Amino acid sequence: VVARVNNPANAWMFDESMGVDIAVDQADIITKSVEEGLDMEDVFTIMRLGKDGHEIVQGEIRPRSTMVGKSIAELQIPDGLVFVALEHEGNILIPNGDTAFSAGDRVVAFASEQGRDFLSHSLQ
Known part of the structure; x- marks a missing residue:
């Protein structure tokens, strides 16, 4: 509930x-x-879910990010991270494995603590 x-x-x-x-x-x-x-340099929490550390988080992909130019399928994403939405050039997309990231894209994800750490390091 x-x-x-x-x-x-x-x-x-x-x-x-x-x-x-x-x-x-x-x-x-x-x-x-x-x-x-x-401090938009980091991933920030939109909402905490439950008591086990899961969150809905948001962050912006920086120009030097290791994610730039790669698709979701190319990244070694931990089990505790699911991309929910991607804002690219003002358009909202529901990402899939073929979705590629660009600098300036904003991502929304469902993340465990491990997933949040991965995303925080990858966006920079």
């Missing part, structure tokens, strides 16, 4: 005792996005 928290003062109610698996606190997400987005 995923619950949306509209009022941060009520966030304490949304836990397992109330039958909620994941509480999505809009104010917390916006705050974290602003805080982490201040």
Whole structure:
């Protein structure tokens, strides 16, 4: 069960005792996005999912990235990383194995801690 928290003062109610698996606190997400987005050199968290460290993350591919010019199939992606969306020249794509990366592309991915580390190092 995923619950949306509209009022941060009520966030304490949304836990397992109330039958909620994941509480999505809009104010917390916006705050974290602003805080982490201040340094776009890194991957930043859009949303944390569950209690095992999985996240929806976003990052921008830098010109010197090892990903530039390579397709998803050419990268040795760890099991804990799934590319969900790619913004390329203003267009949103759902990536597949043939999708190639360019400098300036923004990626959204579902990632474990290991997947996030891989992505963070690969984007630079």
